[in-house]
Each structure stands twice: as C-alpha cells, then as structure tokens.
Amino acid sequence: MSKLPWGNSKVLTDEEFFNREQEINNLKNLLSSTGENNAPDILLTGIRGVGKTVLLNRIKNIMDDDYLVIYMDFTISSVYQKNQMSVKGLLDYYFQEIISECRDKGLKSLDSQIKKFFKTNNFKLEKFLNINGIPIPLISTERDIEKYRDFVFKLAEDIYKENQDKIKGIIIIIDEFQVIKEIGDYLNSFLWNFRGYVTSQRNVAYVLSGSMSLQDNLISEIAGQNGAFGGRMLTININPFTKETANTYLKEKAPELNFTEEGFDRFYKCTSGIPSYINIFARQLDTSTTLNEEEVINAFDNNLSLILSHLINEWNRLTIKEKDIIITLIHEPLKRIEIARKLNVKSGSLSNKLNKLQNLGLIKFIDGKYEINEHLLKRWLKLEHEQKGIYPYRVI
The missing domain is CATH 1.10.10.10 (Winged helix-like DNA-binding domain superfamily/Winged helix DNA-binding domain)
Structure with missing residues (x-):
C-alpha cells in the first residue's frame, strides 16, 4: 500500500503520480507560449479532491528551470485564515509570494524600487514588516488601495524586465481562487481590475484554479462571454478518474487489493472516481480477503468520517x-x-x-x-x- 499517497498530499513523487499526461501536456504547451511574448490566461476547474493542486505543483516542477513559476494558495493567506477577507489582504499575500519566489530563485526583486514606491507615493505607511527577509508594507487608508493594487499587479512584469536574461517569462499560479467570493461586494470590481492587468502582460501567464463545478457562477463571472475576461480565458476542467482508470491505478499502486467485480463497482461508486477519496479509502481496506460489494459498503460506512x-x-x-x-x-x-x-x-x-x-x-x-x-x-x-x-x- 506504500505506493498510494494520502488524499491530502499536494506534491507527489514520480512513483506516486499517475495519469494526467494529457492535461500536463496541454498545460505545458499552452504555458510555453509565454516565452514567445504571448502569455496565456487559464482557468483550471474541477471538484474538490480531483487532483488540481497536485497537477499544478507538477507543472511548476516541470517549468521551473526556464520560468519563474509562482505558486500561491489563497486559502493560506492570513486574511482568509483569520476570516478577514479583503482586497488589501489579498494584495499583501500576492506581493509577499512574488518576492519570496524571486528570492528563492536568486532573481532581482526590485527591493530599492519597492521601498522608493512606498515612500514617494503619499501612502499612510505605518511601517515595513520583515517576513522571511521580505519587506511587507503596512498601509492603513482606503485611498491608497488603488495605487497599491496598481503596483502589486504590475510587479511581475517589472521583475521579468529586470531578469529577462535569466528567465523566459513568469507563470503565476493562483490556487483556491474561488475564495475571492468572500470579498463580497468587491468581487466584481476586483475581477475587472485584475483582468485589466492580466490581459496587458505579454510575458506573465496566469493559471487560476479552484474547487468549482462547471455550474459554479464564478466560472461565468470570470470566463463567460459576459464575464470579466470576456471569453478570452482558456478553461480546462479536470475530471475524476474513469472506472477503467481507477481500476488500472489500483492494480498498479495497490496490487494487494482483491475485489469481486461487484465489489469494485461499489468501490468506484463510493469514491466517485475522485483520486483523494480513492487513496484514503483504499488504504482502509482488508488486503487478506476478496472484497465483495457488502464488505466494501461496510468498510466505506465504517471509515466515512476518516475519508471525509x-x-x-x-x-x-x-x-x-x-x-x-x-x-x-x-x-x-x-x-x-x-x-x-x-x-x-x-x-x-x-x-x-x-x-x-x-x-x-x-x-x-x-x-x-x-x-x-x-x-x-x-x-x-x-x-x-x-x-x-x-x-x-x-x-x-
């Protein structure tokens, strides 16, 4: 059972990773155009647990040599964790992640320009916080937000210009993007403002991802014909494993499991082909017996609180x-x-x-x-x- 990752694993080893070759190739080919001054904007959707984060981390590892790839997860931002969602809080997190990744890659991160910007633009600047060597500005008035937003969203393009001899472009991956719905009345204006910067940057590609079904209204607000991106954002949906893929996966990663035909049918129905559920549930099954439908149902009900x-x-x-x-x-x-x-x-x-x-x-x-x-x-x-x-x- 050691080849099965846990359902909450965000980064998988080569041995643990399975399938998704088509999705990886599609994303890689699309994002490679960033190096040709034609950066794409992509919305990656899929239900919770289907493997979006694992896929995005895989893409980051693949493209990290030639590009500055910045992965950020809005759910680990301070404003989300403290239940204080705001545009300014998201900008703080966005800014911090860009600078942090630049430092890790040894690129020029415009430190002098950053400090000069905040000191010369009439901000009510309380102080700079130093987080892991990153100067994070604390601003306190709403009238400064527009200037701050303009600076933060243009930062990636400016960093590219300073480092274009070292990188082909910049790829910004924003995972769990759907939590922006919690900024409430500011959502629509945030999306349209964000769109203005994104579509004007030819060397910075954006991949927005989140746990959204195809019926989620946020998808149409972002990528629909009347949405902020006016149908110009490419949408890729990550589907659960098919029954055949799930069967092949378990035979390869957990060959010690034995199902009757009805038993496996029930296993697939219980997990809906969602990889995280497959991994957690499969780890709880008895490997010393042939699993029929009744045994799978009992095991599923007995372990449901762990799976969920x-x-x-x-x-x-x-x-x-x-x-x-x-x-x-x-x-x-x-x-x-x-x-x-x-x-x-x-x-x-x-x-x-x-x-x-x-x-x-x-x-x-x-x-x-x-x-x-x-x-x-x-x-x-x-x-x-x-x-x-x-x-x-x-x-x-």
Missing part, C-alpha cells in the same frame, strides 16, 4: 443555522422559500447564509432550487442520524 475529514472540519466551522439549511436539503432539493418555511424563518434572512454555503461548495443552486453539492457529506449525515438518532451538530 476535510468536509467534517468544514462542517464544524458552520453555524447552527447553516447546518440546519444543509440538513433540510438532505432528502430533496428545495426553493429558498421552502427552506425558510421548514426552518420557520423569513426567506430574506437566508440570503447571506445560502451564499456562504455556495461559496464553500457545500450546496449548489440549479433550476431555482438548492441542493447539497457534496454527496458524501449527505451520506455521512444520513448515516450519523441512522446510527445515533440525531444529526451531528457538534463533532468532537
């Missing part, structure tokens, strides 16, 4: 009312007025909570109704209720 640990952590962070909304959707999709009636509240009071649950990817809105987006979360909630007679509002 990331979703259960998400569940624990929800408010009681947000959990109530999800529970009302367990048996069928509902209109907002129907959810409000079941919860005995006014329909308008649910707007923010429904938006938050959609932003987290826990529910989706299709054909005028809300439904649970994570089918395994629904399974876990049902199972907990069957076994304990109550839904798990608090999980220890």
Whole structure:
C-alpha cells in the first residue's frame, strides 16, 4: 500500500503520480507560449479532491528551470485564515509570494524600487514588516488601495524586465481562487481590475484554479462571454478518474487489493472516481480477503468520517443555522422559500447564509432550487442520524 499517497498530499513523487499526461501536456504547451511574448490566461476547474493542486505543483516542477513559476494558495493567506477577507489582504499575500519566489530563485526583486514606491507615493505607511527577509508594507487608508493594487499587479512584469536574461517569462499560479467570493461586494470590481492587468502582460501567464463545478457562477463571472475576461480565458476542467482508470491505478499502486467485480463497482461508486477519496479509502481496506460489494459498503460506512475529514472540519466551522439549511436539503432539493418555511424563518434572512454555503461548495443552486453539492457529506449525515438518532451538530 506504500505506493498510494494520502488524499491530502499536494506534491507527489514520480512513483506516486499517475495519469494526467494529457492535461500536463496541454498545460505545458499552452504555458510555453509565454516565452514567445504571448502569455496565456487559464482557468483550471474541477471538484474538490480531483487532483488540481497536485497537477499544478507538477507543472511548476516541470517549468521551473526556464520560468519563474509562482505558486500561491489563497486559502493560506492570513486574511482568509483569520476570516478577514479583503482586497488589501489579498494584495499583501500576492506581493509577499512574488518576492519570496524571486528570492528563492536568486532573481532581482526590485527591493530599492519597492521601498522608493512606498515612500514617494503619499501612502499612510505605518511601517515595513520583515517576513522571511521580505519587506511587507503596512498601509492603513482606503485611498491608497488603488495605487497599491496598481503596483502589486504590475510587479511581475517589472521583475521579468529586470531578469529577462535569466528567465523566459513568469507563470503565476493562483490556487483556491474561488475564495475571492468572500470579498463580497468587491468581487466584481476586483475581477475587472485584475483582468485589466492580466490581459496587458505579454510575458506573465496566469493559471487560476479552484474547487468549482462547471455550474459554479464564478466560472461565468470570470470566463463567460459576459464575464470579466470576456471569453478570452482558456478553461480546462479536470475530471475524476474513469472506472477503467481507477481500476488500472489500483492494480498498479495497490496490487494487494482483491475485489469481486461487484465489489469494485461499489468501490468506484463510493469514491466517485475522485483520486483523494480513492487513496484514503483504499488504504482502509482488508488486503487478506476478496472484497465483495457488502464488505466494501461496510468498510466505506465504517471509515466515512476518516475519508471525509476535510468536509467534517468544514462542517464544524458552520453555524447552527447553516447546518440546519444543509440538513433540510438532505432528502430533496428545495426553493429558498421552502427552506425558510421548514426552518420557520423569513426567506430574506437566508440570503447571506445560502451564499456562504455556495461559496464553500457545500450546496449548489440549479433550476431555482438548492441542493447539497457534496454527496458524501449527505451520506455521512444520513448515516450519523441512522446510527445515533440525531444529526451531528457538534463533532468532537
């Protein structure tokens, strides 16, 4: 079982990595045009756990020799972790990651220009923080944000000009981009401002990625014909493993597992072909017996909390009312007025909570109704209720 990575692994060894050759070749070929002054802009989508982050880290490793490849994950930014999402906070994180990667690669990072910019542009500058040798400015007034945004989003192109004898171009990968939905009313203006800088930079390619289904409204806001990028952003969706690919994968990485035909069919249905679920669940299976359908179902139910640990952590962070909304959707999709009636509240009071649950990817809105987006979360909630007679509002 040693060849199976854990489901939360973000970087895989050559031995652990499997499949995705077509996606890798497509991305590599597209991004290589950056070295020809024709940088592409790409939106990489796919459901949670399908392997986007692993794929992006693979691309970074492949292209790192010729390009400055900057990988950033918006969910590890301080403003997201502290639940204080703001445009300025994201700019701080963006700025820090660019400078950090320049330092790691030994490139000129314009330190003198950076300090001069903040000292000569009438900023209300409190001080510079020094984080791992990186001067991070602390600014405190909203009137400075436009200048700050302009400087930060132009920084990559300026760094390229200073280092074009060493690199072919710059590739900026922004993972978990979907969390920008939490900046609320500023989302639309942020996207349009961001688009203005992105589309004007011929030597800086952008790959935006996040846990988004193809029905996510953010996709149309970014890449749709009427979205910020006006249909000019290339969209690539990463799909789960097919049944045949999942079978080949387990035979190669976990040959000690033995399934009956029905047993493997059930295994595939339980995991939906999502690599992270396949890896975690396969590690829990008995290798000393031939696994039939019933044994797979029992093993899946007994290990569901482990397989869904990331979703259960998400569940624990929800408010009681947000959990109530999800529970009302367990048996069928509902209109907002129907959810409000079941919860005995006014329909308008649910707007923010429904938006938050959609932003987290826990529910989706299709054909005028809300439904649970994570089918395994629904399974876990049902199972907990069957076994304990109550839904798990608090999980220890």
